Amino acid sequence: MGLIKAKNIWKNYGDNIILEKVNFSMNSGEFCTLVGPSGCGKSTFLRMLLGIEQPSRGELFFEDKEYPKEPSDDRGIVFQRYSTLNHLNVIDNVIIGLEFKKSPFFGKLFGKAKKEAVESADEILKAVGLYHSRTKYPHELSGGMKQRLSIAQSLVKEPKLLLLDEPFGALDPGISKDMHELLLDIHSKLNFGVVMVTHDISEAFKLGTRVLVFDKIKVDENFPNRYGSTIINDIDSSKEKGKMK
Numbered sequence: 001m002g003l004i005k006a007k008n009i010w011k012n013y014g015d016n017i018i019l020e021k022v023n024f025s026m027n028s029g030e031f032c033t034l035v036g037p038s039g040c041g042k043s044t045f046l047r048m049l050l051g052i053e054q055p056s057r058g059e060l061f062f063e064d065k066e067y068p069k070e071p072s073d074d075r076g077i078v079f080q081r082y083s084t085l086n087h088l089n090v091i092d093n094v095i096i097g098l099e100f101k102k103s104p105f106f107g108k109l110f111g112k113a114k115k116e117a118v119e120s121a122d123e124i125l126k127a128v129g130l131y132h133s134r135t136k137y138p139h140e141l142s143g144g145m146k147q148r149l150s151i152a153q154s155l156v157k158e159p160k161l162l163l164l165d166e167p168f169g170a171l172d173p174g175i176s177k178d179m180h181e182l183l184l185d186i187h188s189k190l191n192f193g194v195v196m197v198t199h200d201i202s203e204a205f206k207l208g209t210r211v212l213v214f215d216k217i218k219v220d221e222n223f224p225n226r227y228g229s230t231i232i233n234d235i236d237s238s239k240e241k242g243k244m245k
């Protein structure tokens with residue numbers, strides 16, 4: 001079963017055409033990275049996949065069904081800025097997502113359900129290397145640790161699709177490298193799909209199984225908003241990785 005299918009998607013804000021004729025499909029387990037010039041519409045496309053923006057035209061499907069019109073736990077997102085709650089410690093930052101998933105009305109779990117939530121949170125904190133910092137507060141964490149916590153917050157809800165918008169853009173190069181290894185490791189164990197926006201071409205090829213290049217095919221010098229971007233190249237990066245070895 002396909003995870004995402006986009007058929008002839010267009011997106012405009014008023015007269016400003018951002019995306020046009022975007023055709024795309026991906027399966028679970030694929031890791032797609034999106035690259036392209038600044039302002040070409042990568043984040044807009046990601047927001048459509050999250051469900052907080054709708055295409056102006058065209059059809060979008062999630063698991064072969066009409067795309068949900070709002071975010072859900074099936075689709076997690078990690079931004080460049082951290083999504084941690086400063087008044088909660090590490091473990092509670094992870095558990096709160098499960099509490100709202102399983103008890104949307106009260107936002108609290110009790111008894112057996114709470115015990116299971118703690119177990120799931122501990123498991124994911126082990127996977128992202130934060131288990132020993134589970135009682136620390138966000139202000140006691142480094143940037144890399146906070147971003148690992150943001151990833152844990154998304155993954156604990158077992159999303160089918162993980163959306164990443166330049167998640168490592170604010171981190172030091174050494175820390176980003178560690179985060180790459182972490183993400184590849186978790187992705188190889190859990191069969192979710194990933195769509196990640198990045199400005200870093202080497203990161204795109206290192207992490208992605210597919211690198212999607214967004215850009216405009218046509219440019220009108222007098223009316224720059226007249227044409228939108230589309231996917232001008234869809235590269236099987238496993239072949240490129242083979243060449244790089």
Ligand SMILES: Nc1ncnc2c1ncn2[C@@H]1O[C@H](COP(=O)(O)OP(=O)(O)OP(=O)(O)O)[C@@H](O)[C@H]1O
Pocket residue numbers: 013018036037038039040041042043044045
């Ligand atoms: N809500 C909005 N209303 C009007 N215009 C918008 C809105 N959101 C985005 N845009 C415009 O859409 C265009 C694409 O923005 P987007 O953030 O998707 O690009 P991007 O490729 O992710 O850019 P960058 O690489 O710089 O982050 C920009 O011109 C932006 O100003």
